[in-house]
Amino acid sequence: MKTIALITGSNKGMGFESARQLAKQDIHVLIGARNSEKGKAAVKSLQDEGLSAEFLLLDVINEESVKNSAQAVANQHGKLDILVNNAGINPEYRQGIFTFEQLPFDLLIQIYETNVFGAFLAIREFLPLLRKSTAGRIVNVSSSVGSLTEQSNRESLYYGINTVGYNSSKTALNAMTVQLAKQLSGTTIKVNSICPGWVKTDIGSDAAPRTVDEGVRIIVQLATLAEDGASGGFFNEDGMIPW
């Protein structure tokens, strides 16, 4: 039976490239996207490369949508092997919002809805299917800006990046990784947070030094982790990131 991977928000950016790299490893990828047209176009471009891909309508901030998508995967495949919680937003960076005073409450709510609650919903709804896998893997796409250690270290590259909502949303996502890893200990499912580095995407902007190819390496690595691999950790390409 083929390995099945769901990548949320994979119509573009690192989600799309992660799906592509996983599909190149003979994995059947489910392109989770909230926009049908964009999701189907992404699937077509993978299929045109001869890769095995399928569209899954999935808006991570809509509970019904997440439930329906999990039901669709249950009906179609009966299991899920890999869940990459990739869907995310960072409107503060684009809008130049770097202080508490500048951050509108509704924007903060939107950021948490997508980056934290969305990941929660996907995990909760897809866990029953991941439990049907012989080696379930969950990758939470986080960021070093969510590391409280990095944020508190004046010498850190990340010290000066102060998008209040985004940073703290990734800290909260990391906290979920820790909680979930504890709940899953003793099972064959592993969950980890990753940081791809600062990557040229719509979120990262053209100013970012890293390519999408470079960014997704750590996602793919942890999505395909061996049986003796880590769980409950936070990693970039160079190794462990402090919480």
Ligand SMILES: NC(=O)c1ccc[n+]([C@@H]2O[C@H](COP(=O)([O-])OP(=O)(O)OC[C@H]3O[C@@H](n4cnc5c(N)ncnc54)[C@H](OP(=O)(O)O)[C@@H]3O)[C@@H](O)[C@H]2O)c1
């Ligand atoms: N780029 C960086 O430097 C960087 C660094 C650290 C971490 N990250 C993280 O990497 C992940 C991927 O971001 P990216 O850099 O590849 O940016 P991106 O190209 O903007 O991709 C973000 C993806 O998330 C999707 N998305 C947003 N809200 C969604 C929702 N409610 N339901 C489903 N999908 C939704 C977007 O879909 P639409 O096209 O419909 O908007 C898009 O496909 C994010 O979690 C981000 O925080 C990025």
